[in-house]
Structure formats: C-alpha cells, structure tokens
Amino acid sequence: RKASLFIQLTTSITFIFCPIVMLRQVHFLRNNDWGYAIKGRAQLGIVSTRNPNQLFSVDFIREAEQKIVHLTQQMPMVTSVRNTASTINGMGGASYTLELSSSPDNNYIEATMEAGFWDIGHPDHGFTAIEGTLPREENWEENQIVITENIRRALGWDNAVGRTIYWRSLNGQYQDANEVVAVIKDIYDGSLMNQPTKYFFHSKQYYERLHGSINHPIYYITISYEPEMRKEFDVALKDMMNTHFPDIIYLMRYQEDLLAGKLKSETNLTLILSIITAVCILVAVFGVYSIVTLACAQRRKEIALRKIHGATLADILSIFIKEYGLIVLAASAVAFPIGYMIMKEWVAQYVKQAPIAWWIYAVILLAIVLLIALSVGSRVWRTARENPAEVIKSGN
Numbered sequence: 001r002k003a004s005l006f007i008q009l010t011t012s013i014t015f016i017f018c019p020i021v022m023l024r025q026v027h028f029l030r031n032n033d034w035g036y037a038i039k040g041r042a043q044l045g046i047v048s049t050r051n052p053n054q055l056f057s058v059d060f061i062r063e064a065e066q067k068i069v070h071l072t073q074q075m076p077m078v079t080s081v082r083n084t085a086s087t088i089n090g091m092g093g094a095s096y097t098l099e100l101s102s103s104p105d106n107n108y109i110e111a112t113m114e115a116g117f118w119d120i121g122h123p124d125h126g127f128t129a130i131e132g133t134l135p136r137e138e139n140w141e142e143n144q145i146v147i148t149e150n151i152r153r154a155l156g157w158d159n160a161v162g163r164t165i166y167w168r169s170l171n172g173q174y175q176d177a178n179e180v181v182a183v184i185k186d187i188y189d190g191s192l193m194n195q196p197t198k199y200f201f202h203s204k205q206y207y208e209r210l211h212g213s214i215n216h217p218i219y220y221i222t223i224s225y226e227p228e229m230r231k232e233f234d235v236a237l238k239d240m241m242n243t244h245f246p247d248i249i250y251l252m253r254y255q256e257d258l259l260a261g262k263l264k265s266e267t268n269l270t271l272i273l274s275i276i277t278a279v280c281i282l283v284a285v286f287g288v289y290s291i292v293t294l295a296c297a298q299r300r301k302e303i304a305l306r307k308i309h310g311a312t313l314a315d316i317l318s319i320f321i322k323e324y325g326l327i328v329l330a331a332s333a334v335a336f337p338i339g340y341m342i343m344k345e346w347v348a349q350y351v352k353q354a355p356i357a358w359w360i361y362a363v364i365l366l367a368i369v370l371l372i373a374l375s376v377g378s379r380v381w382r383t384a385r386e387n388p389a390e391v392i393k394s395g396n
Contacts, residue, residue, distance in 0.1 A: 002327060005291050009331035009368070010338075012284035016364050017339035019273040021356055025347055026266050028354035030259065035148070035187035035196065036088055037126025038255040040079075040227035044068065044237070045251040046219045061219065064248060068221055071244065075236050077229035080124045082222045084117060088189045088199075100147075100200065101166045102155045104177075108168065109154045111147075111198035118204035120146055120184075124224035132161040132182035140203035145178035147200045149186045154198065165200075178202070192262050193349050230254070281371075289375045292320070296383040303380075304388035316384045320376050328372055332365055 046061060065083060072081045095115060099108035120127060121134035130149060135141075145165055152160045160180045168175035186196035225233045234252075241250060260267075296303070303316055340356060347353045 001291055001295065005288060005324070006327050006331050008284050008287045009328060010335045012280040013332055013335035013364060013368060014339045014342075015273070015277045015280040016368075017336065017360070018343055019270055019277050020360055020364065021339070021343040021347065021354075022266065022270045022273065024357075024360070025350065025354045026263055026270055029192055029263060029266075029350065029352065032352055033128075033185070034189070034259075035127070035185045036189070037124060037224070038259055040225050040230075041124070041126075041255045042223045042225065042233075043253050044072075044221045044223060045253070047249045047251050049247050050249065051247045064245060065219075065221065067244065068240075071240050072221070072223055072237070075225075075233065075240075077226045077233050077236075078223060079226065080122065080224045082119055082122065082124075084119060084220070084222045088114065088187060096169075098167050098169055100151060100155070100198075102157065102163070104166050108166075109151070109198065110170075111151055111167075111200055113167075114199050114201050115207055117201050118207070120201050128185045129182045130185060131159065132180070134182050134184070135203070137204060140205070142203055142205040142209065143178050144181040144206075145200055145202060146182045146184060147180055148184055148196065148198060150196050151198050151200060152183050167200075178206075188351060193351060195351060230256075284368075285371055285375060288324070288372055289379060292324070292376050292379045295320075296379055300383060300386070301392060303384055304386070304392050307384070307388045308392075313381065313384050317377060317380055320380045321373060324372055324376050325369070328365075328368055332361075332368070336361055 046064065049060070069081045069083065072078055096113045097110055098113050100111045101108040117125065118140065119125075119137040121136040121140075127134060131152075134146065135144060147160060147165065155165070157163060160183050163180050164177050165180055166175070166177045187199050188194075188196045190197060223237075237252065241248065306316060343356060347356070
C-alpha cells in the first residue's frame with residue numbers, strides 16, 4: 001500500500017513540476033526584452049493591386065502610402081506611423097550581409113546591415129542604447145554607424161563610441177569606414193534558440209550614397225498603437241483599407257503574432273502536459289483517499305482501542321498524517337531531482353532562460369501536503385468518531 005502511494009505521488013509531483021517550469025519559461029519568453037518593441041507594434045505591407053493599370057505605377061503606390069499614413073495617424077489608439085521597413089523578427093524590409101572589422105588588417109566578422117531604420121532613435125522602436133545616444137533621422141550624419149552589443153564584443157572592444165569601424169561587402173567590391181555613435185542592446189529576432197543577430201545601422205543619407213536616391217515607394221508602413229487596444233486597431237485598419245483602398249492587396253503583421261508563432265510548439269506542449277498534470281492530480285487524490293479508506297477499515301479496531309486508552313482525535317490524526325507525510329517527503333525527494341534534470345535540459349535549449357526558482361518546489365510541496373492532509377484528515381476523522389465499543393463488538 002505504501003509503495004503504491006509512493007509511486008503515485010512521485011509520478012504526480014514530477015508531472016506537476018515540469019509543466020509549471022514550462023509555463024514559467026514560456027511566460028518569460030513572451031515578456032522578455034528581445035532588444036526591440038514587440039507589444040503594440042505592427043507593419044502594413046503593400047503587396048500588389050487588383051487593378052492591372054496600377055500594378056507598376058510608382059506614383060499610385062507612393063500616393064497610397066502617403067494617404068494610408070495620414071488616415072492611420074487619425075486613429076485614436078495609434079501613437080506613431082512611419083514609412084520604414086524592417087527585416088527584424090520576420091517583418092518586411094531589406095538587409096545586407098557584410099563584414100566588419102576594428103581595422104583594415106584585422107579579421108573580419110559577418111554582420112547584417114538593416115536598411116530600414118533611419119529613425120532608429122524613435123522611442124516606439126524600443127531600442128535601448130547602452131553606449132552613446134541614438135541619432136534621430138534629421139541629425140544622423142552620413143558617416144555615423146550604430147551597432148549592437150554583440151558586434152562590440154566580437155570586435156574585442158570595451159567601449160565602442162568614437163571608434164572607427166571598417167566594413168566591406170562579401171565579394172570585396174564595396175568597403176568603407178564609419179564612426180560608431182551608439183551601441184544598442186542585442187537583438188534576438190531569429191529562433192528563440194539562436195544567438196542574437198549582429199546588426200548595424202546606417203543613416204538614410206549613407207544608404208542613398210551607396211544605392212542611389214530613394215525615389216521609389218517603401219511599400220512598408222510601421223505602426224505603433226496602444227497594446228491594450230489591438231482589437232479596436234485591427235478593426236479600424238481593416239475598415240480603412242476596405243473603404244479607401246479596395247484595390248490594394250496588403251499584408252498586416254503584428255510583432256506579438258510573430259513571437260507567438262515561435263512559441264507555438266511550446267504552448268501546445270504546455271497545454272498537453274497541463275491536462276496530464278490535472279489527471280495526475282486527480283489520480284493522486286483519489287488514490288490517496290482510497291488507500292487511506294482501506295487503511296482505516298483495516299485499522300478500525302486499533303483506532304477504537306487507542307480511543308479507549310485516552311487517545312484524542314488529534315492524536316489519531318497525527319499518527320496517520322505523520323505516516324503519509326513521510327511518504328510525501330520521500331516522493332518529493334525523488335520527484336524534484338528527476339523533474340529538475342528533465343527541465344534543465346529542456347530550458348537550456350533557449351537562448352534566454354527563466355531560472356527554476358526555489359518557490360516552485362515550495363508551492364508544489366505545500367499544495368501536495370494540503371491535498372494529502374485533507375484526504376487523510378477527512379477519512380480518519382470519520383473513522384475516529386465511531387463508537388469504540390461498537391467497533392470492538394463488531395470484531396472488525
């Protein structure tokens with residue numbers, strides 16, 4: 001009987017521990033700092049037009065962009081609208097892989113130039129400067145560059161602001177040198193299991209010098225809105241596009257949805273394990289209750305004799321609670337290390353990990369102890385309140 005209860009409790013505690021750690025990790029990933037704004041940020045991309053006469057009309061697309069920006073700015077939940085494009089976290093835009101170095105003769109490292117953040121200093125982007133000051137579009141000088149923290153580390157610099165950074169294209173055709181004016185936190189925009197991307201950013205003037213004047217539509221509009229009003233914003237935006245731009249085929253991406261997509265498998269796994277956990281809890285409770293019921297039935301005469309010899313209800317309850325309490329502690333001593341080893345390997349696959357805090361063990365142990373105490377107490381209380389004389393006479 002005790003062995004059966006020990007196995008049930010060990011299994012149940014393990015299955016309770018693992019989903020709690022998973023839920024904590026998923027919550028941690030959803031709400032962590034990934035180096036850029038996620039909540040309250042979306043991007044509208046103009047894909048095409050249903051009117052074949054407007055399909056290749058630059059003027060039509062440019063005019064539509066300007067009108068979309070103007071109308072979106074009038075929405076009460078919108079905080080800013082910008083004609084910028086970004087490849088970060090799967091949004092649309094343009095980026096280029098180049099090589100950087102601390103001097104023309106040193107080894108070069110590969111990094112990604114993001115070509116759509118000319119207003120990188122706008123607070124709605126969510127970038128955090130750990131060195132220097134993020135330039136705004138209107139005062140970003142042509143030869144200035146902004147890099148991420150992991151580029152600074154890869155170049156072996158303790159301080160990067162004011163230093164000269166050298167870059168070249170992979171084929172060696174283009175090369176130049178720029179002054180670092182700011183360093184921002186690392187940007188994690190790939191898989192949640194990968195290291196942060198090495199990003200660097202140039203001014204709009206610098207981009208135009210390399211690639212020519214930007215006289216074509218951007219095709220992307222970045223919108224920041226009040227996060228708690230996403231549903232209202234989504235309805236208003238669809239209504240605006242259907243009313244004013246029925247011929248435009250557009251794509252709307254929300255940063256929150258892109259992050260949620262990366263966590264889809266973890267969310268589904270946590271849901272399945274939560275259901276299994278609930279089943280395990282029920283099995284454990286019913287198992288303990290049935291085992292205690294059987295024990296009380298077998299020990300009715302012992303309980304009656306103890307009462308005759310002056311044992312109180314509290315004395316009898318303490319005997320059973322101590323007995324089953326030791327089983328709970330033994331099961332916890334086995335289940336927690338097993339759960340920790342399993343979840344430590346699972347959590348380690350992510351680039352950012354929530355700590356397995358001590359309070360998780362305390363909460364689970366307290367919950368199990370309370371469930372066992374209620375199960376044992378209710379059944380023993382009923383048996384202990386029986387008339388001892390009748391119990392002894394019955395011979396059971």
